[in-house]
Amino acid sequence: MALHRMSFLLVVIILATKASGQSKPGCSDRCGSLTIPYPFGTTSGCYLDESFLVSCNISSDGSPPNPFLGRGNATILNITLDGELRISTFVARKCYNQSGLPIDVSGSTLNLARFLVSNTKNKFTAVGCDTIALVLGSEMQNYTTGCLSLCDKVGNVVNGSCSGVGCCQTSIPQGVRDFSVGVSSLGNHTSVFDFNPCSYAFVVEDDAYSFSSLDLRDFQKRTTVPIVLDWTVGNLTCEEAQKDLASYECRAANSQCYNSSNAFGYRCKCSSGFEGNPYLVDGCQGTQYNLYFKMKLKKLMMIRNCLLL
Numbered sequence: 001m002a003l004h005r006m007s008f009l010l011v012v013i014i015l016a017t018k019a020s021g022q023s024k025p026g027c028s029d030r031c032g033s034l035t036i037p038y039p040f041g042t043t044s045g046c047y048l049d050e051s052f053l054v055s056c057n058i059s060s061d062g063s064p065p066n067p068f069l070g071r072g073n074a075t076i077l078n079i080t081l082d083g084e085l086r087i088s089t090f091v092a093r094k095c096y097n098q099s100g101l102p103i104d105v106s107g108s109t110l111n112l113a114r115f116l117v118s119n120t121k122n123k124f125t126a127v128g129c130d131t132i133a134l135v136l137g138s139e140m141q142n143y144t145t146g147c148l149s150l151c152d153k154v155g156n157v158v159n160g161s162c163s164g165v166g167c168c169q170t171s172i173p174q175g176v177r178d179f180s181v182g183v184s185s186l187g188n189h190t191s192v193f194d195f196n197p198c199s200y201a202f203v204v205e206d207d208a209y210s211f212s213s214l215d216l217r218d219f220q221k222r223t224t225v226p227i228v229l230d231w232t233v234g235n236l237t238c239e240e241a242q243k244d245l246a247s248y249e250c251r252a253a254n255s256q257c258y259n260s261s262n263a264f265g266y267r268c269k270c271s272s273g274f275e276g277n278p279y280l281v282d283g284c285q286g287t288q289y290n291l292y293f294k295m296k297l298k299k300l301m302m303i304r305n306c307l308l309l
């Protein structure tokens, strides 16, 4: 009987741990299909500071609500507690008509208030057979890099390969908070127009893009690609932040601080054997594995107590 009650309790505990939200108590942790863990939040009092605001725009036409980063217009795709934030950005393009005149030109810019473009998870990429592409920082962030991609027939390109034939790639520097992407051509696409009327360029999550020869025609009609941002809290290192416990954001017992390699500021994680949200008091819970062993121990104690009686 007692045993039954205990396993029942255990199930309740496990369910409770699983179901417990990642947001502050009383705060919504969703916007459409996006899960929003604290320090992010959608309403006042639910996020750490303005940079963690997610504007959840309810549309009037009944389609799912759209999450935007801060008060800007970048759509959020995913937020993870290990310090990654995915947003979608535009693909820059320049398209020519048969006589070699540009008919459709658009750039792509990103201006982030606080977070940085991950230099390890993203690549600057250009697609085309008569393509020269550049990515530049703003006046505050002086950097320029780019790449060149050429080819004279579709047969020469290799799917999955961005080494300058149909597709080229280059890394982006550390510490990038804004960029603008521009694309152009050496000639005017007349010699490749039949299979490649446009040049394309974008910063993209490395794992989310694989070049295909099908992209040469119309980029398979995609206009946006995902990009990974690094998010951190504060602007101090772990050691500095720990000096003032009132503002130290690793609030959970059984949590740890770690530095970011790209951005200033720090991150928190649950200690080994615990999982959940380290930014919330009581956020890090023992994993089911631990609960299982705790249960075993309790059972053993009960059996021992019975034997002793």
Ligand SMILES: *[C@@H]1O[C@H](CO)[C@@H](O)[C@H](O)[C@H]1NC(C)=O
Binding pocket: 057, 068, 072, 073, 074
């Ligand atoms: C979100 O909705 C508000 C109010 O309807 C509107 O002013 C704002 O422009 C919308 N933001 C975006 C990025 O669409």
Ligand SMILES: *[C@@H]1O[C@H](CO)[C@@H](O)[C@H](O)[C@H]1NC(C)=O
Binding pocket: 073, 074, 075, 088, 089, 090, 109
């Ligand atoms: C956001 O707005 C800026 C300025 O109006 C524009 O250049 C940019 O393309 C927009 N980005 C998105 C994702 O809508």
Ligand SMILES: *[C@@H]1O[C@H](CO)[C@@H](O)[C@H](O)[C@H]1NC(C)=O
Binding pocket: 033, 077, 078, 079, 080
């Ligand atoms: C967000 O990222 C996490 C971790 O990479 C993944 O498990 C989850 O499925 C992603 N969610 C969406 C909506 O892409």
Ligand SMILES: *[C@@H]1O[C@H](CO)[C@@H](O)[C@H](O)[C@H]1NC(C)=O
Binding pocket: 097, 098, 099, 100, 101, 103
């Ligand atoms: C190319 O575009 C220019 C400018 O829009 C136009 O004058 C010309 O007729 C176009 N040529 C073709 C072949 O479509």
Ligand SMILES: *[C@@H]1O[C@H](CO)[C@@H](O)[C@H](O)[C@H]1NC(C)=O
Binding pocket: 099, 100, 101, 187, 188, 190
């Ligand atoms: C495009 O390039 C070709 C070859 O270099 C040239 O003959 C033609 O005049 C160019 N067309 C335009 C519109 O610049």
Ligand SMILES: *[C@@H]1O[C@H](CO)[C@@H](O)[C@H](O)[C@H]1NC(C)=O
Binding pocket: 139, 140, 141, 142
């Ligand atoms: C960036 O470059 C411009 C022009 O060369 C210069 O005036 C400016 O001071 C530089 N800014 C930084 C932050 O280095």
Ligand SMILES: *[C@@H]1O[C@H](CO)[C@@H](O)[C@H](O)[C@H]1NC(C)=O
Binding pocket: 154, 155, 157, 158, 159, 212, 213, 214
């Ligand atoms: C690349 O893959 C697509 C299908 O994914 C295929 O249709 C195309 O022929 C391939 N191109 C090359 C050059 O192998």
Ligand SMILES: *[C@@H]1O[C@H](CO)[C@@H](O)[C@H](O)[C@H]1NC(C)=O
Binding pocket: 234, 235
């Ligand atoms: C660091 O954060 C503090 C408090 O949020 C702020 O006053 C200060 O301006 C920030 N410094 C930098 C370099 O961002």
Ligand SMILES: *[C@@H]1O[C@H](CO)[C@@H](O)[C@H](O)[C@H]1NC(C)=O
Binding pocket: 237, 238, 239, 257, 258, 259
């Ligand atoms: C964080 O960075 C500081 C300064 O670079 C370094 O002294 C410290 O050891 C790092 N702390 C952790 C926990 O990695």
